[in-house]
Amino acid sequence: MSVPGMLFKILEDLIDDDLKTFQWFLTLKPPVLDNCKRIAKSQVVNLSREDTVSRIIESYGEASAVNLTIEILRKMNMNDAAEKLKKTYAGAVNDESLQLTCLVSFLSLFTCVFIDSLHLYIFICRRKYSCNSNLPFLVVMPCLISVCYQMSNVDKFKWYLNMSIVDGCKPIPTSKLEEANQQRTVNVMIESYREAPAVNLTVEILRKMNMNNAAEELQKTYAGDEFFKLSESPKSVSFLSLFTSSMCQCPIPKMS
Structure with a gap:
């Protein structure tokens, strides 16, 4: 599942009052997380769940948006939801890392095969042309x-x-x-x-x-x-x- 999908799933489970509380935490000064600057109240007031997800990802990037959401959920005493999001995100990162590792391995193998084939072709050409x-x-x-x-x-x-x-x-x-x-x-x-x-x-x-x-x-x-x-x-x-x-x-x- 993508990060926007994960965050939307979390916010979708919140009742309207909890959503407003979540958005309120985004505007706190000092911010909930040191590396995540507060968002102005005017930028989150009356935002839908979809727009809230878009706003925090635009403001912080996907990784920081997930970490901030986890921290806010904990402050809202929604520890189960925070833990669920943490595990879901960790699993997605591991899957992506595994895919990247497989891709790198494939490219390395392809490169080796290409170089070996090139070497063999040159050898044949040498035999052919002296x-x-x-x-x-x-x-x-x-x-x-x-x-x-x-x-x-x-x-x-x-x-x-x-x-x-x-x-x-x-x-x-x-x-x-x-x-x-x-x-x-x-x-x-x-x-x-x-x-x-x-x-x-x-x-x-x-x-x-x-x-x-x-x-x-x-x-x-x-x-x-x-x-x-x-x-x-x-x-x-x-x-x-x-x-x-x-x-x-x-x-x-x-x-x-």
């Missing part, structure tokens, strides 16, 4: 996007793109990057420089941003070192051999 060739566009783009999402300050990264810090990479105009998200930023880089220079420029910018681990990881990924090491792993060699033996028969688009 270690010395450039990675295809469809591999470079997700690599760079993944790096951009690791940045806490994408605007700083875009600022460096406006500068000329690598020979052969002209500055990208601010107008092209001003409102660009991570994916659009990568698109602009590849359109401006092509795949290999875009990777090299990103590595240099990461170093200037003191993201040396990310720079090293991207450099190794593009060079293919990490994925040839993967093929030497006893746990993965049989799977990779089986998978790549079939997948390498399929054409992989080379867009660069």
Whole structure:
């Protein structure tokens, strides 16, 4: 049940005189709770139950509105109602926390699967095109996007793109990057420089941003070192051999 629904259920059980008493407590000075400023009498007089709920949530937010309601109910000697509201709200918070935990776990799992799939795809591309060739566009783009999402300050990264810090990479105009998200930023880089220079420029910018681990990881990924090491792993060699033996028969688009 939502917080407005919980509070309305409580007020719905009050008789009219008790509702007026509840509203009177909202106007007391000093307030019932220190962190909840009093509401002016003119703002609560003759309010319906629905409007009273809306008023206290607008004034205090949902969590504080619940705590204030519990405290007022206790002052009105309605301890059973106060305890009921407390338990109902605690249960709702726990349910929401559980849902959030499940969502975070799912996203973490999805991210791991995505990264593993990307690693495997890059490995296949390396086997297909040989270690010395450039990675295809469809591999470079997700690599760079993944790096951009690791940045806490994408605007700083875009600022460096406006500068000329690598020979052969002209500055990208601010107008092209001003409102660009991570994916659009990568698109602009590849359109401006092509795949290999875009990777090299990103590595240099990461170093200037003191993201040396990310720079090293991207450099190794593009060079293919990490994925040839993967093929030497006893746990993965049989799977990779089986998978790549079939997948390498399929054409992989080379867009660069």
